[in-house]
Amino acid sequence: MSKEIIRLEGIKKSYGQSEVLKGIDLSVKESEVVVLLGPSGTGKSTLLRCINMLTVPTEGHVWVDGQDLTAPKVNINKAREHLGMVFQEFNLFAHLKAIDNVAIGLTKVLGVKRADALERAKKELERVGLGDKLDLYPGQLSGGQKQRVAIARALAMDPEVMLFDEPTSALDPELIGEVLEVMQKLAQEGMTMVCVTHEMHFARRVANRIVFMEGGVIVEEGSPDEFFDHPKTERARQFLGKFNGQFD
Amino acid sequence: MSTAFLKIAIPAFLSGTVITLKMSAISLLLGLAVGVPLAFARVYGGKFLRNFSLVYSELMRGTPVLVQLFIVYYGLPQFGIVLSPMVAGCLTMGLNSAAYQIEYFRGAILSIGPGQMMAARALGMSQFKAIRVILIPQVLRIVLPTWANEAISMVKNTSVCYLIAVPELMTQAKIMIAQFYNTIESYSTVAVFYLVIVGVMTIAFSLIEKKVKIPGLAIEKSKK
Numbered sequence: 001m002s003k004e005i006i007r008l009e010g011i012k013k014s015y016g017q018s019e020v021l022k023g024i025d026l027s028v029k030e031s032e033v034v035v036l037l038g039p040s041g042t043g044k045s046t047l048l049r050c051i052n053m054l055t056v057p058t059e060g061h062v063w064v065d066g067q068d069l070t071a072p073k074v075n076i077n078k079a080r081e082h083l084g085m086v087f088q089e090f091n092l093f094a095h096l097k098a099i100d101n102v103a104i105g106l107t108k109v110l111g112v113k114r115a116d117a118l119e120r121a122k123k124e125l126e127r128v129g130l131g132d133k134l135d136l137y138p139g140q141l142s143g144g145q146k147q148r149v150a151i152a153r154a155l156a157m158d159p160e161v162m163l164f165d166e167p168t169s170a171l172d173p174e175l176i177g178e179v180l181e182v183m184q185k186l187a188q189e190g191m192t193m194v195c196v197t198h199e200m201h202f203a204r205r206v207a208n209r210i211v212f213m214e215g216g217v218i219v220e221e222g223s224p225d226e227f228f229d230h231p232k233t234e235r236a237r238q239f240l241g242k243f244n245g246q247f248d
Numbered sequence: 249m250s251t252a253f254l255k256i257a258i259p260a261f262l263s264g265t266v267i268t269l270k271m272s273a274i275s276l277l278l279g280l281a282v283g284v285p286l287a288f289a290r291v292y293g294g295k296f297l298r299n300f301s302l303v304y305s306e307l308m309r310g311t312p313v314l315v316q317l318f319i320v321y322y323g324l325p326q327f328g329i330v331l332s333p334m335v336a337g338c339l340t341m342g343l344n345s346a347a348y349q350i351e352y353f354r355g356a357i358l359s360i361g362p363g364q365m366m367a368a369r370a371l372g373m374s375q376f377k378a379i380r381v382i383l384i385p386q387v388l389r390i391v392l393p394t395w396a397n398e399a400i401s402m403v404k405n406t407s408v409c410y411l412i413a414v415p416e417l418m419t420q421a422k423i424m425i426a427q428f429y430n431t432i433e434s435y436s437t438v439a440v441f442y443l444v445i446v447g448v449m450t451i452a453f454s455l456i457e458k459k460v461k462i463p464g465l466a467i468e469k470s471k472k
Binding site: 095109 | 371
């Protein structure tokens with residue numbers, strides 16, 4: 001049995017009166033690819049952000065690699081160094097060239113020498129197929145290229161887990177493929193991944209486990225084949241019904 | 249305009265120009281040193297810092313700079329704090345400018361949007377490091393055109409310091425008038441001096457803007 005990397009226990013999150021997460025338990029093992037599915041506004045992104053504590057849960061515990069990140073006095077900056085995150089809106093640093101976007105975490109967070117960091121950054125950008133865009137600024141890249149730089153930026157930190165928060169939702173349809181391709185390659189290389197996405201084909205092809213959420217709770221989870229072919233709950237069937245067109 | 253007047257006035261105005269520029273530079277830097285931290289305090293600080301920044305800004309912008317100048321120069325001696333005209337002038341102009349700079353920088357910080365900070369935190373940067381490494385370089389570029397206006401206003405506004413006898417440009421004009429009784433000539437000459445300074449600054453700032461421009465940074469700004 002492989003090592004457990006992430007364990008969430010009884011995660012709740014409220015904003016004022018509204019409770020977005022109503023008690024979530026989730027465990028992710030090494031090299032596992034978990035895809036969070038569900039209608040919009042059901043707390044998938046919030047849950048993802050609880051894993052690296054960008055959103056602090058109101059209740060519950062988050063363990064990453066055996067460390068309880070919700071414990072008092074945890075050095076959260078240190079813990080985040082190896083939790084890669086990719087955002088829907090890319091969030092590339094607008095004043096830095098592609099290569100510096102990837103290198104800055106190495107130099108400013110991990111203390112790697114600049115020359116070494118640039119070399120590593122170049123390798124990571126080549127890995128996502130952008131070896132010829134090193135010196136371009138984010139404003140000069142397409143959405144798909146920006147997202148691949150963002151993936152390279154996270155990969156350069158040698159993450160134990162990659163968290164993807166709707167990485168293709170802000171992209172034009174013709175640019176989605178190039179990002180999913182990079183993500184699939186990562187999964188095949190054994191990267192542990194937790195993805196929030198609406199790309200059903202990707203979920204079915206790449207995930208080891210589907211977690212279906214609605215209304216702040218996990219409604220159903222299972223292997224992609226189980227989930228897509230024989231959903232156990234009515235709510236999952238309804239949800240999948242809306243995507244029928246994608247499976248023709 | 250007589251040659252005798254120009255022979256005395258030009259050197260006097262030149263030395264006034266040096267004082268005016270020195271005052272403006274010191275005041276602007278003081279404003280920057282106080283304004284930038286308070287701008288970040290307003291956006292990212294806790295309740296106390298946010299409120300402090302807000303009260304400071306409202307207080308300084310809500311009262312005339314001349315009143316502030318007189319409080320510092322004529323009022324503080326009552327408490328045993330006696331400042332030279334130059335120090336009182338720079339202190340007042342700088343702290344006053346800080347209030348405006350808070351607002352300019354706050355606008356620039358907000359225009360960047362929360363995504364940059366989030367991405368920096370996700371990489372493992374502390375909030376302070378994210379501000380220093382990621383936000384400041386962007387904020388400086390975004391604020392530059394507005395800040396150029398503040399710098400230009402500062403050069404002109406330091407003229408109020410003639411009221412506490414700082415030997416800057418305006419004071420030199422007053423001295424010339426006392427000597428030559430030529431109001432229009434003295435004031436016109438001093439106006440030309442200000443005009444030239446401001447002209448040179450305008451060109452310099454637009455060159456700097458071009459030099460530090462990064463493709464897409466302004467687009468990011470308008471998008472968010």
